[in-house]
Amino acid sequence: MTASAMPVMPGADDVQLLIVDDLAENRLALSALVQEEGVCVHTAASGEAALDLLLQHEFALALLDVQMPEMSGFELAELIRGSSRTAHLPIVFVTASDRGAACSFRGYDNGAVDVLYKPLDPQAVRSKVRVFTELHRNSRLLRRQLVAVEAAHARQELLLAELQATQDALQRALRMRDEFMSLVSHELRTPLGVMTLDHSARRDRLARGDLAHFTPERLQAMAARDARQLRSMTRLIDDMLDTSRIQHGRLSIAPRPTDLGELARHVADDLAGLFGTVPLDVQATDGVAGCWDDARIAQVLANLLANALRHGQGRPVAVQVSWAADGRARLAVQDQGEGVPAADQQRIFEAFERGAASGPGLGLGLFISRHFVHAHGGEIRLHSTAGQGACFEVLLPTSPPAVAG
Ligand SMILES: Nc1ncnc2c1ncn2[C@@H]1O[C@H](COP(=O)(O)OP(=O)(O)O)[C@@H](O)[C@H]1O
Ligand SMILES: [Mg+2]
Incomplete structure (x- = not known):
């Protein structure tokens, strides 16, 4: 049992035809009849060989000899109909029997089955096969157009x-x-x-x-x-x-040796008038020093203190300057006010973002503060539970990262 006896070199767009017949001379004769430009003919000498080929190619038409030993053309057609991959493959039986023989094939009902009677009339064979190859070409074209339309549609949706x-x-x-x-x-x-x-x-x-x-x-x-x-x-x-x-990415800092504790005390003194009777306590470890833009860091602290005062419900505010465990300088402002709900804790660091009941202000303080701290290679963290105060923690490496260029 050999599969495809003909040398087959299909072009990418060729329509593939399958001829199944147990007699080599029949295969040759039929192949010669249907062979033409743009068509690639595969032949099989048995039903089993045909099933192999059906797995490898997408055929436009199968021409099946009805009388074959082992597996008849009808049996093969049953199998072709039974597999979802090939269920819709048009089948043409080739038979010497009387007219009506093909009617005994049950799949005849679904319309994709036709019959050619021996002796074959070359003209009739060619025109019948051509109908199917054209049909196949057209449906392939339609499929491609559909894919193109779908792609265009997807692009349009994206746009x-x-x-x-x-x-x-x-x-x-x-x-x-x-x-x-x-x-x-x-x-x-x-x-x-x-x-x-x-x-x-x-x-x-x-x-x-x-x-x-x-x-x-x-x-x-x-x-x-x-x-x-x-x-x-x-x-x-x-x-x-x-x-x-x-x-606009034009923020620059001018770092110089700075003592963070001293800076915190100065800022607290400057703002003391604002605090009035609200206790403001500064605790600083000695010698927490580094290379920072003192004016920018002072502005960060002033922003945090102004917020703590505004949202602190008149309760004491504490400023702490120390070393963090990882060796960075730590500046923390802790109040005992309304706190920041978890849902707002990211948002309030964005430009023009403010809490629900925030009084006057543009919502820029934390945005600017965070960027000043980032420019120093540091970070600003917020620890807060709504109703239980807020602690804004600034962590600064002792010197800012080298600026490229
Ligand atoms: N210590 C704090 N306690 C509670 N909420 C705060 C505190 N600090 C800031 N917020 C919230 O963050 C928002 C943004 O603060 P900020 O950027 O300084 O802008 P502004 O002070 O102009 O509103 C405030 O409107 C407030 O809702
Ligand atoms: Mg503010």
Whole structure:
């Protein structure tokens, strides 16, 4: 039992035909009849050999001799119909029997079965086979077109999703711009309002010649109040400039030898006025020093302290300066206030992100602080349980990583 007797070199797009006949001369004759450009003929001398070939190729048509020893053409056709891979393969029986013989094959009903009677009429054979090869070519073309259409469709879906994402981002940006404008105006309005009121009160007194009002103490208090309002406006503008620098990758630091404990005490002293009666305790291990941009680190601490004061519900705030176990310097600000819910703990470090009830502010403090700390090769961590205070921990390597370039 030998499989394919013909030398078969199928081209990639050739339509494959299968001829099964136990007699070599029949195989040759039929092959010669159906052979043409774009068609590749495989032959098998038995049903078993044919099943082998069916596993290897995708055929457009099988021409089966009905009378064969061992496995008849009908039996082979049953097997072909029974396998899902080949169930739809068109089958043409070749028989010398009387007309109607093929009707005894049960699979005849499904329409993909035809019969050729011996002696074969070359013309009829060729045109019948051509119908099937054309059918096969067309359905293959359709399948390819379907695949192409599906791919194009998938690409389109992808583009659509991208478009949607861009549109969402744009809308978010527009919304943020509007919110930002109203937020900034509001933030500037407050200190400006206080200064404007102060200014007109002073002007009125001066206009009335009420110079007695301007005692040294009052002048000092006025100057202090003015300084506070100016500081808050300057802070706001600086925060916006820093944010813009960060967002454009233009943040730079100027590290120099710095004692972290000293720096913490200075910042705490500067902010003491803000704290009023709220206890602020600074505990610093001696000699926690490194190479840092003192102004930036001071700003980080000032941000953390301002937050601790704002959210600390009037309870004591503690600042700690020490060495962490891994050799990094550690600066921690601990309050006993409302804390930060787990769901907010990542978000509040993003630009313009604020908690639910956060009072005034642009939501830039933690964003800027984190970037300042990152620029030093350090990290900022938050430990908090809602309702039980928050501890912001800054960890700094003793010197910042070398900047490329
Ligand atoms: N110590 C803290 N306790 C509770 N919540 C805090 C604390 N620090 C920061 N937050 C939350 O993080 C948000 C972002 O803080 P921040 O970036 O400093 O912006 P802002 O102070 O302008 O709101 C705050 O609005 C607040 O909800
Ligand atoms: Mg803040």
